């Protein structure tokens with residue numbers, strides 16, 4: 164395409180998980196929360212709907228103040244985004260120029276690579292150890308690496324690395340480390356305190372998962388004010404609308420709702436993990452709201468099982484990472500939906516799966 168920059172014409176573009184709003188499918192493929200958001204969110208949106216004739220607060224400061232109280236950081240350390248993907252885009256645009264490199268673990272969130280491609284920049288994937296820990300490759304010296312994205316917990320595996328290991332990693336890097344905490348509310352710990360401890364550590368969060376607001380599009384970054392000041396130059400002036408600012412402010416103030424919902428999801432996650440293991444899958448301990456399921460010597464089993472589940476009304480995510488392999492990522496649903504999905508997996512394995520796995 165003659166009018167378009169070469170790097171855009173040559174890139175494939177990020178492909179997100181299948182979305183279906185028709186209710187024809189039970190969605191266990193994009194790590195949404197199966198429960199409705201806090202009641203306070205709906206009330207806040209109804210109230211904010213009366214002020215839509217006015218532009219929103221450009222920095223989302225009502226949210227920054229509410230979040231600052233809950234998280235124990237100053238509002239000047241917070242920048243709001245239209246989903247955390249917006250945050251990742253803003254940070255990449257500000258830090259990674261053409262010819263520079265973005266570093267990311269492999270396998271992890273596929274969007275990071277697309278963000279480097281948009282910049283006309285390079286990217287470098289570094290492998291986890293076999294037990295999903297940081298390896299020496301993560302801290303390999305390279306002055307051309309300008310940003311490191313590290314999801315913790317990781318997607319698609321749900322595995323986590325310890326804050327001390329991330330601190331040690333940041334100390335060896337000559338660039339900022341952005342810890343993508345999209346799933347941190349499902350973990351036993353998070354890395355927010357590290358932002359105060361090291362100038363090159365930042366943390367991003369989203370309301371799409373634990374707060375059950377994927378349709379709202381709201382996320383935020385916690386970083387030093389000197390960095391935030393620079394990132395603000397890059398973002399759209401009004402990157403978050405008035406409804407999402409009001410809704411996210413109400414959501415973060417309802418920590419009781421969050422605790423209860425996360426507890427339910429963790430209990431279902433334990434059940435999903437146990438059952439998938441009993442069915443013969445290898446499933447790393449998940450610290451997120453999904454599990455990563457790999458059948459030994461699977462052949463085409465993952466892909467076939469994905470299709471079988473889809474035919475039966477259940478969407479899960481079949482992910483194939485060249486050089487690493489494929490597997491199925493299954494989001495934690497309600498107890499009922501999770502059990503129905505598990506029953507389908509069991510039926511499939513009993514009926515046909517073992518044949519396509521060559522077992």
Ligand SMILES: Cc1ncc(COP(=O)(O)O)c(C=O)c1O
Pocket residue numbers: 193194245246247248249272314317318343345368369370371377381382
């Ligand atoms: C690791 C990770 N980071 C960020 C996101 C983006 O979330 P948001 O909906 O806030 O853009 C996702 C979404 O699936 C994710 O898996």
